[in-house]
Amino acid sequence: MIEFINISKRYKTDFWVKPFTALDSVSFKLEPQSITGFLGANGAGKTTSLKIMLGFISQDSGQIEFSKKLGTGLKKFEKIGFFPERPYFYPDLTGREFLEFMGEITNVDKVRRKKNIGVWAEKLKIEHAMNRKIRAYSKGMLQRLGLIAAIIHDPELIILDEPMAGLDPVGRKEFKDIFVQLWKAGKTVFFSSHIISDVEEICSKVIF
Numbered sequence: 001m002i003e004f005i006n007i008s009k010r011y012k013t014d015f016w017v018k019p020f021t022a023l024d025s026v027s028f029k030l031e032p033q034s035i036t037g038f039l040g041a042n043g044a045g046k047t048t049s050l051k052i053m054l055g056f057i058s059q060d061s062g063q064i065e066f067s068k069k070l071g072t073g074l075k076k077f078e079k080i081g082f083f084p085e086r087p088y089f090y091p092d093l094t095g096r097e098f099l100e101f102m103g104e105i106t107n108v109d110k111v112r113r114k115k116n117i118g119v120w121a122e123k124l125k126i127e128h129a130m131n132r133k134i135r136a137y138s139k140g141m142l143q144r145l146g147l148i149a150a151i152i153h154d155p156e157l158i159i160l161d162e163p164m165a166g167l168d169p170v171g172r173k174e175f176k177d178i179f180v181q182l183w184k185a186g187k188t189v190f191f192s193s194h195i196i197s198d199v200e201e202i203c204s205k206v207i208f
Helices: 046-053 073-079 095-105 110-123 139-151 169-184 196-202
Strands: 002-011 020-030 035-039 061-066 080-083 157-161 188-193 205-207
Touching (some): 002 046, 020 046, 020 061, 035 046, 035 169, 035 196, 046 157, 046 188, 080 139, 110 139, 139 157, 139 169, 169 196
Parallel strands (some): 035 188, 157 188
Antiparallel strands (some): 002 020
16 A cells, blocks of 8 residues: 655754664555554654655655555545644644544535544543543543544544553553454554554554
């Protein structure tokens, strides 16, 4: 579905300091309809890789090839759902208002938005908080809200950056169950982590 071919990225932090190499000729292939773990220590370059994959930053060298199934040009990003490591939420919106907004900007019609919000809020056990202001949400509730926002438009490829960070054991189990459910529904799930057990329990493939 996506192939990284000799991707390198360096950061220049100061004029007098040698550039820092975040990625050095990284190559891997993300297979369609797989659940793949992107495993590495903190600072290994996982987030940099995901940002390059999504076009947020550009690589210094190498190329990325996307499957034709995703489409061409910017259209391919319409079939991708992304959950960043540090998501931003509008604190004065309710959870429902935020998800309605996210569904609207990803071109989900009103009827399907309402259905998807209801289904996923129930599965992730935050339906009771949908009408609360987001500022009152706990860390775990924010993680759940962010996951729903990433999948509300029913994407083909779901990319998640440390999605289980800060969750308690019950929350981690619930998230892993959702990932497996999405995979069995034919989605491609790609998530980064530095926790080996999270990856080995559910992944069909691991990229180190």
